Amino acid sequence: MTEIYLDNAATTRPYPKVCNVVLSAMQDGFGNTASLHRRGVMAERQVAIARQHIRQLIGTSNWDVLFTSGGTEANNLAIRSCCPRGRRNVIITSTVEHASVADTAAAMTQQGCTVHTIDAGNTGVLQASQFAALASTDTALVSIIHVANEMGTVQPVNEIAKAVRKVAPRCKVHVDAVQAAAQLPRLDYCKEIDFVTISSHKIHGPQGVGALLFRTGSAVKPLLNGGDQQRGMRPGTLNLPGIAGMGEAARLTVQHRSVGTRTMQQRMDTFRQLILRDDIRQLGDNDSRAPGMLILAVDNVKSEVLLHTLEKYNVLASAGSACHSTRTTPPRCLVDAGLRPGDGVVRLSIEYQTTDEELARAAEIFKTAVSEVRQGKAGI
Numbered sequence: 290m291t292e293i294y295l296d297n298a299a300t301t302r303p304y305p306k307v308c309n310v311v312l313s314a315m316q317d318g319f320g321n322t323a324s325l326h327r328r329g330v331m332a333e334r335q336v337a338i339a340r341q342h343i344r345q346l347i348g349t350s351n352w353d354v355l356f357t358s359g360g361t362e363a364n365n366l367a368i369r370s371c372c373p374r375g376r377r378n379v380i381i382t383s384t385v386e387h388a389s390v391a392d393t394a395a396a397m398t399q400q401g402c403t404v405h406t407i408d409a410g411n412t413g414v415l416q417a418s419q420f421a422a423l424a425s426t427d428t429a430l431v432s433i434i435h436v437a438n439e440m441g442t443v444q445p446v447n448e449i450a451k452a453v454r455k456v457a458p459r460c461k462v463h464v465d466a467v468q469a470a471a472q473l474p475r476l477d478y479c480k481e482i483d484f485v486t487i488s489s490h491k492i493h494g495p496q497g498v499g500a501l502l503f504r505t506g507s508a509v510k511p512l513l514n515g516g517d518q519q520r521g522m523r524p525g526t527l528n529l530p531g532i533a534g535m536g537e538a539a540r541l542t543v544q545h546r547s548v549g550t551r552t553m554q555q556r557m558d559t560f561r562q563l564i565l566r567d568d569i570r571q572l573g574d575n576d577s578r579a580p581g582m583l584i585l586a587v588d589n590v591k592s593e594v595l596l597h598t599l600e601k602y603n604v605l606a607s608a609g610s611a612c613h614s615t616r617t618t619p620p621r622c623l624v625d626a627g628l629r630p631g632d633g634v635v636r637l638s639i640e641y642q643t644t645d646e647e648l649a650r651a652a653e654i655f656k657t658a659v660s661e662v663r664q665g666k667a668g669i
């Protein structure tokens with residue numbers, strides 16, 4: 290039975306062209322960007338090309354690009370670079386953030402910061418007015434996810450940034466665009482947004498590489514010491530194969546995402562009609578749902594058992610963020626959105642090459658799996 294992969298929010302299959310670029314950088318194109326000879330120059334050129342493709346992913350060239358080990362490190366860099374800033378020691382974030390934002394913000398309280406967490410409620414969608422009401426001259430940072438990794442909902446990040454800046458002109462705004470990069474047709478961010486996080490493996494690039502984009506002139510405090518690479522903001526030998534692969538993945542994403550996101554929207558809308566019923570409910574506001582994501586609450590089943598039963602039929606999905614795959618309690622945002630005690634949760638996420646045929650088959654398998662779990666036949 291052919292595998293149906295519906296866990297693209299966790300990681301995506303690298304494009305063949307990306308794999309070729311990675312292999313080339315490891316073989317004929319190898320070199321250290323800090324070396325002054327021709328291999329170093331050639332390596333630095335590859336990094337410069339990748340930076341340009343990543344800027345195009347965001348939509349404008351007015352960004353510096355700092356390469357990291359992934360989205361988690363980039364989120365840490367953004368938050369720790371902004372807080373505290375003199376008297377400004379307040380961080381505003383939300384209940385739909387990735388753990389690397391929520392946990393880092395919480396850790397900053399040990400340095401005297403205060404953290405306000407805004408509730409996204411039953412829709413899973415934040416409102417600009419919520420942030421404006423909390424912002425003040427003491428606010429150092431607002432950190433918002435663009436597409437919520439647990440909820441699949443799209444947040445109005447530009448509106449939030451503009452509303453906050455009217456109240457707190459010196460506040461920095463950070464956007465986690467890790468899921469948004471592959472899920473939205475455009476990522477044009479307003480000038481009020483200072484930092485943006487991108488992760489390679491969510492856009493069909495290699496794992497273990499990401500980027501923090503920041504406006505020219507913004508300060509980034511290094512997490513590490515020990516080198517002059519990337520102007521000392523992120524020292525250490527650059528991951529040339531990963532960076533080259535991420536650049537190629539960004540180039541290909543820009544090339545097809547406008548049509549690709551429309552395709553995902555159409556296919557997921559059809560799938561949604563096939564799968565929803567009284568005991569299989571969608572969580573979060575459907576009008577604000579990212580094109581390729583669907584979060585389901587299933588009455589009276591255990592998520593882990595249901596996922597393993599789906600896998601028995603070669604359908605691969607998840608219960609949410611891979612960073613919390615072993616947790617025993619659901620995230621607050623899902624509970625706020627209507628997940629009840631005893632319900633299982635399944636996050637289904639597609640890419641633009643997922644076919645209608647695969648989704649139609651997955652819908653039938655999903656119903657079969659739910660029935661088997663309730664009858665105690667899981668794994669048989």
